[in-house]
Amino acid sequence: MQKLFTFTMLAAAGDTGNLENQLQQFGGNLSALMSTIWPWLLGVGLTLIALWGAFIGVKIIKARKAEEKQEAKALVKQLIIGVVAIFLIAMGGPLIIQGLATWAGQSITPLG
Numbered sequence: 001m002q003k004l005f006t007f008t009m010l011a012a013a014g015d016t017g018n019l020e021n022q023l024q025q026f027g028g029n030l031s032a033l034m035s036t037i038w039p040w041l042l043g044v045g046l047t048l049i050a051l052w053g054a055f056i057g058v059k060i061i062k063a064r065k066a067e068e069k070q071e072a073k074a075l076v077k078q079l080i081i082g083v084v085a086i087f088l089i090a091m092g093g094p095l096i097i098q099g100l101a102t103w104a105g106q107s108i109t110p111l112g
Helices: 002-013 017-062 066-103
Strands: none
Touching: 017 066
């Protein structure tokens, strides 16, 4: 609460240089963290997609009845839609944030 009050008073006085430096340092640390863990996140994500795809493949192979085949096809559609949605969010999210920051007058650099 005290920091919020201090920030409000500094902002009212027009002295936000220290806050901007801290925000830039935080952004740099966050960027370094994302650069470090991104390969791990990507590897885990691809492994989970492969495992789920293998599970669906086994379900398709074992399907004997028409209902089981329909269920397996629905799972394939859901997998594809999920992968596309995650890709769009992962690629589009930073672009939207960067566009909003530019519109607000604060230029930021993409992570990585």
